[in-house]
Amino acid sequence: MDQSELIEKVAKELGISNALSQRLLRATLREIRDLLGVGHAVTIPHLGTFDTATYEEHRGYRPASHNFAIFPKRRVPVFRTGTLLREDVYDIESEEGAPT
């Protein structure tokens, strides 16, 4: 699904204009980005959690140079699927517990 399709779909569901829907979507994504940038985690109900993970400096193989290198400390965005979505997607009974 494209971003424009998502905007139109949500606008139709909520009964708002596409422009407002687009503004809200952009605001949401930018707010998530900015919060992740300062190290916060954002949980969106029924969807999941946007979080950051920090990798310490480590040694690893670098395919570009065909050699090992020291990779610097870095922080990456991670997304953890929410339990409700996981159950929906996995299509299993909730009392069994979703596999991780």
Add this chain to the structure above:
Amino acid sequence: MSDDNKIALHSFAALVARRAKVSSVEADAYIHQFAKTMGEELETGGDIHLYRFGRFHTTHVDEQTGHDPNSGAPLTIPEHSRVHFHPYSALRFAVNAPFRQLRIKELTPDKTEWRTRTGAWILLVLLVLLLIVLGIRAKNWISTQDASVVPPEMSSDKAVVAHTDQTPDTGAPATVPAAPVEPETTPMAIAAATGVIVSPGDTLWAVAATRLGDPYWWPVIYAENKPELSRRNPDLIDSGITLRIPALAGSVNSPNVADLRLKTNGYQMVADDYRKIGNPRAAEYEKVAARWSKE
């Protein structure tokens, strides 16, 4: 990963509302609907592409066997789909901002890395051009001083010959100025033209260097004194004779046309005499004379 950095939904909705300039209730409703729509799309197995943010997609996982981590009992994990989020570079760079300045360090430094840098190539090309220009300039300088390749050797063997000359007239009492003797050579000669008595060890090269200021003008002296030099060999002069030094209208550093003609004649004469005695240097002197006469 800890809970202390988590943002509560109502404060997140307030932030979104402020950014989008709508009410907090609208933002909250929007976020819920947004999540719901995305969840529905992911359930059907579709991809969601969000511009400058990331891509959500699902992968299918087959049924597999595992074990219960608590009891160790074998467990069959049913086949299912899995949601993945792939962050785009805009999001990754924003998140990695605190460590942006850090770089990957190679354990074994790559010695060929300079080849990928444009500045190194530009520097190399400039260096080569500089060397070429310097080479051209040096070549021009050498060719203007062409005669310099020959005369020093000649002066040395001439000096040797002058030493072994069989006219041991070493007791020449004084320098006899030649200007009063031959005042009719040139009008300017009265002032400048003087005579030099050759003593053993003297060479035309040395005489030209001391009296004219430039040893390369020695053929001029030779041409001037040619009638007196009976040997007809530019490399040999007898000691004891008096050499007339021709007066130049200009100077050796800024010669005028007449001086250049004198020089050309001298070189031509030296070349002719060399050719008569079979000296291979004749060709070079011929060449120099030809060049001067062209100019």
